[in-house]
Amino acid sequence: MQKNIAISACLLGENCKYNGDNNLNNELLNKIKDYQLIPFCPEDYAFGTPRETMDLILIDGEIEAISNENSNNLSQPIKDYAKEFFDKHSDIELFIGKDKSPSCGVSSTKLYNSDKIIISTNNSGLMAKEAIKRKIKAKDATLFII
Numbered sequence: 718m719q720k721n722i723a724i725s726a727c728l729l730g731e732n733c734k735y736n737g738d739n740n741l742n743n744e745l746l747n748k749i750k751d752y753q754l755i756p757f758c759p760e761d762y763a764f765g766t767p768r769e770t771m772d773l774i775l776i777d778g779e780i781e782a783i784s785n786e787n788s789n790n791l792s793q794p795i796k797d798y799a800k801e802f803f804d805k806h807s808d809i810e811l812f813i814g815k816d817k818s819p820s821c822g823v824s825s826t827k828l829y830n831s832d833k834i835i836i837s838t839n840n841s842g843l844m845a846k847e848a849i850k851r852k853i854k855a856k857d858a859t860l861f862i863i
């Protein structure tokens with residue numbers, strides 16, 4: 718049976734990156750061309766494109782996505798989207814996330830403390846965390862081997 722892969726939409730060439738651009742990765746797409754791809758973009762869904770950038774910040778023991786523009790906490794809409802996505806697509810076998818993204822990165826996203834000092838460079842984005850929590854195999858786009 719064909720494997721269902723959830724993948725960051727920007728890797729497929731969708732212009733959903735914060736600045737209206739994309740992260741098209743033809744080498745990756747070539748490797749997974751025979752699989753069923755289910756794209757997602759929590760940030761475009763929640764905030765539209767273009768949009769403000771955000772970073773993961775550790776606040777009171779919780780990892781939150783905080784706007785770089787106005788310091789608003791943007792976590793909840795991303796977490797809600799992730800839960801709905803995986804509830805709807807319960808047959809996902811593999812998650813491929815855009816590296817370093819505060820939503821999609823898998824063990825490649827920077828985590829800051831409240832003084833905006835980097836405390837980790839191998840965190841996962843909020844949507845990737847939901848995939849991992851559900852025990853879905855998760856891979857960073859840069860480290861992808863099928």
Ligand code: SF4
Nearest residue numbers: 725727758815818821
């Ligand atoms: S990395 Fe994730 S949130 Fe950012 S543009 Fe790509 S799919 Fe959207």
